[in-house]
Amino acid sequence: MIIPRPAFTRTPIGLSIFVLGPLAVAFMAMQYTMNESSSPGVLFWLMVVAAWLLAWYGVDLLANKTFKSRSTTRAVSLLIPVLFGVWLLILWQLVTTGFKVPSVLLPSPANIGIRFASSLPTLWADFQQTFLKAVLFGYIAGCGSAFIVAIAIDRSPFLQRGLMPVGNFVSALPIVGVAPIMVMWFGFDWQSKAAVVIIMTFFPMLVNTIAGLSDNSSIQRDLMNTYAASYWQTLFKMRLPQAMPFIFNALKINSTLALIGAIVAEFFGTPTVGMGFRISTEVGRMNVDMVWAEIAVAALAGSAFYGAIALIERKVTFWHSSMRPERH
Amino acid sequence: MMTRAWLSNKFGPVVVVVMAIIVVWYGATILLNSPFQKDIYKRGNISNWTTTQLIADTMQQKRPVMPAPHQVMHEIYKTTVLKKITSKRSLIHHSWITLSSTLLGFAMGSGFGILLAIGIVHSRTLDKSLMPWIISSQTIPILAVAPMIIVVLNAVGIQGLLPKAFISMYLSFFPITVGMVKGFRSPRVLHLDLMRTYSASRWQVFWKLRWPAALPYLFASMKIAIAIALVGAIVGELPTGAVAGLGARLLAGSYYGQTIQIWSALVMAAALAGCLVAIVGLAKTMVDKRMGNTSVGANS
Numbered sequence: 001m002i003i004p005r006p007a008f009t010r011t012p013i014g015l016s017i018f019v020l021g022p023l024a025v026a027f028m029a030m031q032y033t034m035n036e037s038s039s040p041g042v043l044f045w046l047m048v049v050a051a052w053l054l055a056w057y058g059v060d061l062l063a064n065k066t067f068k069s070r071s072t073t074r075a076v077s078l079l080i081p082v083l084f085g086v087w088l089l090i091l092w093q094l095v096t097t098g099f100k101v102p103s104v105l106l107p108s109p110a111n112i113g114i115r116f117a118s119s120l121p122t123l124w125a126d127f128q129q130t131f132l133k134a135v136l137f138g139y140i141a142g143c144g145s146a147f148i149v150a151i152a153i154d155r156s157p158f159l160q161r162g163l164m165p166v167g168n169f170v171s172a173l174p175i176v177g178v179a180p181i182m183v184m185w186f187g188f189d190w191q192s193k194a195a196v197v198i199i200m201t202f203f204p205m206l207v208n209t210i211a212g213l214s215d216n217s218s219i220q221r222d223l224m225n226t227y228a229a230s231y232w233q234t235l236f237k238m239r240l241p242q243a244m245p246f247i248f249n250a251l252k253i254n255s256t257l258a259l260i261g262a263i264v265a266e267f268f269g270t271p272t273v274g275m276g277f278r279i280s281t282e283v284g285r286m287n288v289d290m291v292w293a294e295i296a297v298a299a300l301a302g303s304a305f306y307g308a309i310a311l312i313e314r315k316v317t318f319w320h321s322s323m324r325p326e327r328h
Numbered sequence: 329m330m331t332r333a334w335l336s337n338k339f340g341p342v343v344v345v346v347m348a349i350i351v352v353w354y355g356a357t358i359l360l361n362s363p364f365q366k367d368i369y370k371r372g373n374i375s376n377w378t379t380t381q382l383i384a385d386t387m388q389q390k391r392p393v394m395p396a397p398h399q400v401m402h403e404i405y406k407t408t409v410l411k412k413i414t415s416k417r418s419l420i421h422h423s424w425i426t427l428s429s430t431l432l433g434f435a436m437g438s439g440f441g442i443l444l445a446i447g448i449v450h451s452r453t454l455d456k457s458l459m460p461w462i463i464s465s466q467t468i469p470i471l472a473v474a475p476m477i478i479v480v481l482n483a484v485g486i487q488g489l490l491p492k493a494f495i496s497m498y499l500s501f502f503p504i505t506v507g508m509v510k511g512f513r514s515p516r517v518l519h520l521d522l523m524r525t526y527s528a529s530r531w532q533v534f535w536k537l538r539w540p541a542a543l544p545y546l547f548a549s550m551k552i553a554i555a556i557a558l559v560g561a562i563v564g565e566l567p568t569g570a571v572a573g574l575g576a577r578l579l580a581g582s583y584y585g586q587t588i589q590i591w592s593a594l595v596m597a598a599a600l601a602g603c604l605v606a607i608v609g610l611a612k613t614m615v616d617k618r619m620g621n622t623s624v625g626a627n628s
Contacts, residue, residue: 056453063456077456084457105480162341166349172555172605173598174562176471177574180582180590185393259469267475267566268582279472283479291476299468306467 009061018058019083022051026090033097034110040098048094052087059083107289116293122278123297130275131301133190134262138197143254145198146205147247150213154235160210167207175200179265190274193265200261201254208250212243245320248313255305259298353397360394361386395588403592416572423596425573426561429489430604433496434557438550440497441504448505449512449538450530459509466502473498474563492564492573499560500553507549511542540619547612554604562597574600 008014029048033040062080067073089109095101096108103111116123153159179196186192216239224234266276275294282290365385369377387396395403407419415421444462448455474495481491515537523533565575574593581590 059457060453063453080453080456081458081460084461104483158341159345160341161337162343162345165338165342166345169602169605172551173601174555174559176559177562177578177590177594177597180578181587181594183582184585184587256467256469260471263469263472264563264566267563268579276472280475283475286479286483288476288480295472295476298472302469303464303467306464 005061005064010065015058015061015065018054018061022055022058023086023090025051026055026087026094030090030093030097033094039100044098048091048098052091055083055087104286104288107292111289112292112296115289116296119290119293123293125273126275126278126294127297127301129190129271129273130193130262130266131259134193134265134274135197135258135305137190138194138262139201139254139258141194142198142201142258143205143251146202146250147209150206150209151235154210154213155231160214164207164210167203167210170203171207175203176261176264179261180268182265183268188269188271193262193270193274196265197258197261200257204253204257205247205250208246209243212246213239215246216242244313244317248309248317251309252306252313255309256302259302259305263298350397353394357392357394357396358383358386361389361392364393365389391585391587393587395591399588400591400595403588404595407592419577419592419596422573422577422593423600426558426565426575426597427600429492429564429573430496430554430558430561430600432489433493433498433560434500434554436493437497437500437553437557438504441501441549441553442508442546444501444505445508445512446534448509462502462505466506470499471495471560471563474560475566478564492561495564496557496560500557503549503552503556504546507545507552508542511545512538514545515541543615543619544612547608547615551605551608554608555601558597558601558604 009018025047029044029051032044059080062076062083065076067076092106093108093110096103096106097110101108107115153163176196178199179192182192182195182199186195213235220238220242221234224238227233229237263276263279266274267280270277275298278294279291282288282294362382365382368385369375369382386392387399389395392399404419407417411418411420413420444458448459477495477498478491481487481494512534519537519541520533523537528536561573562575562578565571565573566579574597577593578590581587581593
């Protein structure tokens with residue numbers, strides 16, 4: 001599809017008209033739906049669609065424009081997804097308030113925000129119970145023990161060959177299913193959730209660490225050999241740093257798995273606090289806005305957790321090809 | 329190939345590890361069940377029990393803390409072979425319910441994921457605005473949404489297969505999209521330039537170059553997607569209140585303390601996951617063979 005891009009759209013003013021103009025229209029529309037009690041007419045929706053199409057055109061202009069300075073390019077590449085997210089929220093808000101969608105079905109973002117702000121203490125208590133206790137403890141114990149096991153069997157190729165396929169197989173299994181068993185064994189409190197998290201995070205970490213430790217060329221091993229390096233020296237100076245991209249890959253996969261494991265395990269029984277507990281009970285009471293607020297907490301926690309690990313990865317494996325800036 | 333090298337390098341170690349797991353399992357059974365068994369002896373005023381008797385009895389409890397492997401196998405045999413498939417207590421019946429929503433969700437997720445990837449590869453705007461969201465959405469514990477989707481769709485009147493398939497689809501389209509975007513971009517500049525010298529249209533470039541190049545990526549991501557789709561279907565069965573499906577068996581088992589039932593549902597789910605992944609792997613080898621066993625892009 002060829003979209004015309006006349007010259008004035010390339011000027012800063014033209015660009016900002018197309019980016020900011022539709023936003024202004026959308027905000028007026030939101031004001032209108034908030035105050036009006038009856039459903040708006042066809043004209044209103046035509047205007048909304050027109051504003052959205054114009055916004056799409058604006059984003060299209062942004063995406064295809066090249067900027068001279070590097071920092072502007074980076075800022076714009078951040079701005080584009082943010083704009084997309086904002087428009088998603090705007091359309092969500094307009095559709096839910098405009099069509100008077102019952103909040104049991106889909107609450108509007110504004111309602112979710114209000115609920116989020118008004119129930120901060122509850123959300124914080126749930127976050128503490130699920131994330132700070134179950135997820136963090138399970139994550140550290142699971143990844144740590146898998147790492148130690150991987151190092152321990154490193155000297156036995158036989159065990160590695162046996163454990164790799166088994167570990168790969170187990171990684172594909174629906175391990176969340178052990179949640180009811182763990183709840184029976186370790187009780188309703190966070191310990192049982194931590195146990196589920198440990199089991200879920202163990203195998204991805206094990207498989208990736210083993211794979212990472214064997215990811216070196218014979219030239220590198222020979223070099224260490226000519227240095228008369230001992231097993232441990234080779235491990236710490238060459239093989240472990242070399243394995244870091246694999247290990248961080250597992251750590252990143254596990255950050256999501258850990259949160260999922262803890263939340264799903266709470267569906268099987270908890271004390272009256274925790275993110276999974278809140279989600280399942282509030283769904284039962286049809287307080288869907290509270291569920292969405294809890295999901296927002298989970299999303300924020302998950303993204304922050306992942307982001308933190310990605311940041312550490314950047315610092316540790318700065319030498320790896322995936323970390324270097326792309327050349328076009 | 330049943331060669332000697334295969335036997336000693338792959339099959340042997342795996343068998344040893346699996347045997348070790350079974351031995352540890354039996355050990356755990358004895359260890360975890362013996363306190364309760366000793367309690368039974370005490371209450372029954374049986375003081376002259378021997379260790380062999382204790383070990384034998386730990387494997388015959390009705391609701392053991394840890395059921396022995398053969399108890400689980402027996403339960404599976406009882407609920408698959410001995411029960412009619414139409415019976416509500418048949419594990420095959422429950423597996424089929426889970427499997428059908430898994431497959432439906434997986435098919436929808438794959439289709440949607442591929443379509444999304446095609447859009448992303450061909451539109452710069454989509455790429456720049458959608459791709460960051462797709463990647464960051466992988467950091468969100470999406471399964472947490474499952475109960476809400478089920479209950480809300482139930483409130484609208486959509487019941488049965490579709491809501492669960494929806495969750496599976498939601499979970500499985502991410503790996504497919506991410507993998508396929510990588511795959512569609514995997515043809516080298518040289519190949520793309522060659523297509524340009526042929527003055528190939530976008531459509532032709534897609535079908536003749538991008539699609540074949542992306543196939544190895546498709547199968548790799550489908551393996552992840554089908555496993556995750558099964559997880560989605562199982563978790564999707566929890567909030568409906570244990571009606572049918574493997575997830576329901578898990579929940580019902582945990583309500584009534586039927587550990588053997590939980591374990592048999594778990595083993596069944598594991599077998600299902602193994603079969604599904606193996607089928608995808610088989611499809612991969614078949615397609616590889618049809619395409620002349622080239623893995624364009626996968627190694628570049």
